[in-house]
Amino acid sequence: MKRGAILVAGGAGYIGSHVCKALATHGYLPVTLDDLSSGHARAVQWGPLVQADIADADAVARTVRAHDVVGALHFAAKSLVGESVREPLKYFRENVGKGVAFLEALQTAGVANILFSSTAAVYGDPAQPRPIREDDATRPINPYGASKLAFEEALRGATRASGGRCGILRYFNAAGADSDGDLGEDHDPETHLIPLIVRASRGDTPPLTVYGQDYDTRDGTPIRDYVHVEDLASAHILVLKQLFNGRTDIVLNAGAGQGVTVREVLRAAEDCLERPVPAVVGARRDGDPPVLVADTGGLEALGWKPQKSLHDMIRSAAAWREKTSPRIAS
């Protein structure tokens, strides 16, 4: 069944490309708008690619008209926490300034349904080490989180004023790759734990650095909540359908609802890849909270449940690395 075209800003990136595949599977036409600053043209496989900046209002208007776009997903952002501390204005310009220009262009073009990729970084360093709820305090501790929160506010305010519909998914740690091997995670630089583990285990990189093992957690390393990118993709389809059914101002956490330590991820990787993961212990990084785990009750109330395990994330990430960068047998 054909359901209409969805404009996907950042559809050539890691999460956006997996969501494009899910959109196509559900009968939508994903139309990617991406400047390819961190994404890849080869990841755009299920619909057209318009190579443009999200702040290019003419490109947005043309694309909406050409494809009769009925909704927009907004993944396009800069998302390196360390870089945001060094270059805060870049993050406010890219994630807020350009985001607002994109929003204005969408509103002018009459696109009323908008779903935004936010982040657990909006919560900052939670006071309680319990799963975080969406109505918990949002106190970002770095410019990246602050810029994502500022755009959330802009989107919610603009949607209220215009009578449109908006949804916000606050991702925890996305991981894994497409189960058919069509897509995966290709960041440069890569800062995410599971692809870094895969690379270190293959000898592609020096040993992995574990940033701090003196946290007040069960083994001293930070606890995070990893969610498979295909489970994240299905959450987008669900929330998009809610918007089309008239719901608005949806703000939901997207994690697996389970916390694992860095050491536990390392052990799981050694277990399922059946090879050692060389690692050294380094100093804590500024602004790394000890525990970040999602309360996922909101998404689950809509009928969503993560289907994939941590092992699935590691195996699919390793399979993707092997496919795109085969190891020479020694």
Ligand SMILES: NC(=O)c1ccc[n+]([C@@H]2O[C@H](COP(=O)([O-])OP(=O)(O)OC[C@H]3O[C@@H](n4cnc5c(N)ncnc54)[C@H](O)[C@@H]3O)[C@@H](O)[C@H]2O)c1
């Ligand atoms: N990966 C995670 O674990 C994670 C966690 C929390 C939140 N997020 C958020 O999810 C979104 C997607 O993350 P990702 O890991 O897929 O990132 P990514 O870098 O792989 O994808 C972002 C895409 O947006 C494009 N882009 C960036 N700026 C643009 C601009 N001005 N105009 C047009 N295109 C632009 C890039 O080329 C890229 O294809 C981001 O908004 C990020 O903040 C990601």
